[in-house]
Amino acid sequence: MKTVLFTFYKIFLVPHLVVYHTSAHKKIIDKDLERWASSKGLQQSKTSLLLHFLASAPDFRTLFYFRTRSLVSHFLNIYCRKQALFTIDVTTKLGGGVLTGHPYGTILNADSIGENLYVNHLVTVGEVNGKRPTIGHNVSIYTGAIVIGDIHIGNNVKIGAGAVVVKNVPDDCVVVGNPGRILKKTIETHA
CATH class of the missing domain: 1.10.260 (434 Repressor (Amino-terminal Domain))
Known part of the structure; x- marks a missing residue:
C-alpha cells in the first residue's frame, strides 16, 4: 500500500x-x-x-x-513542502553536488559555497556585522558546527561536530573544537 x-x-x-x-x-x-x-x-x-x-x-x-x-x-x-527548518539565504552562491544529512535547524548564509558540500543538522553558516564566510569545494560541516564572519574555508575541509570556526581555514584540514582549531592538515606532495 x-x-x-x-x-x-x-x-x-x-x-x-x-x-x-x-x-x-x-x-x-x-x-x-x-x-x-x-x-x-x-x-x-x-x-x-x-x-x-x-x-x-x-x-x-x-x-x-x-x-x-x-x-x-x-x-x-x-x-509539496520544503524542509521548513533548513534555510538557504537567497543571496548565497551555492555550487552543485550539495548533500544533506537531515539538515533540521540548518542555516546556510554565505557569500559563496563551492561544489560538493555536505552539511548536517543544526549547522549555522552565517554573518557577523554583515560579513559572511566563503567556503571552498568538497567541504563537510557536521552536526552543530558554527562557521561565521568574514572568513575563508579552503577546499577539502572537514569541520567537526560542534566546532565554532571564526578564523580562516586553509585547504585539506580537519577543524574541531570551540574555538575551532586545526586538528589535522594533509600536505600533498607533487612529483
Whole structure:
C-alpha cells in the first residue's frame, strides 16, 4: 500500500519536471541529483531520481526550490513542502553536488559555497556585522558546527561536530573544537 501511495504522489510532482527542464540551473540540479543518487546507491534516470527525491526528501525539495526560484516554484511548494527548518539565504552562491544529512535547524548564509558540500543538522553558516564566510569545494560541516564572519574555508575541509570556526581555514584540514582549531592538515606532495 505504501508503494502505491508513493507512486501516486509522484504523479502530483510532474509539474516539477517542467520547472526542472526549463531551469537555467538544470546542470547544477543534475550535480545534486548525482550526489544524492551516489549516496543512496541508486542508478536511475535523472527524471526518476528527481521524482524520487522530491517525493521522499524535504531537504532535497529545499535545494530544488532554491535552485529554481520562481512564482511557479512558490506555488509548487504549497502542496509539496520544503524542509521548513533548513534555510538557504537567497543571496548565497551555492555550487552543485550539495548533500544533506537531515539538515533540521540548518542555516546556510554565505557569500559563496563551492561544489560538493555536505552539511548536517543544526549547522549555522552565517554573518557577523554583515560579513559572511566563503567556503571552498568538497567541504563537510557536521552536526552543530558554527562557521561565521568574514572568513575563508579552503577546499577539502572537514569541520567537526560542534566546532565554532571564526578564523580562516586553509585547504585539506580537519577543524574541531570551540574555538575551532586545526586538528589535522594533509600536505600533498607533487612529483
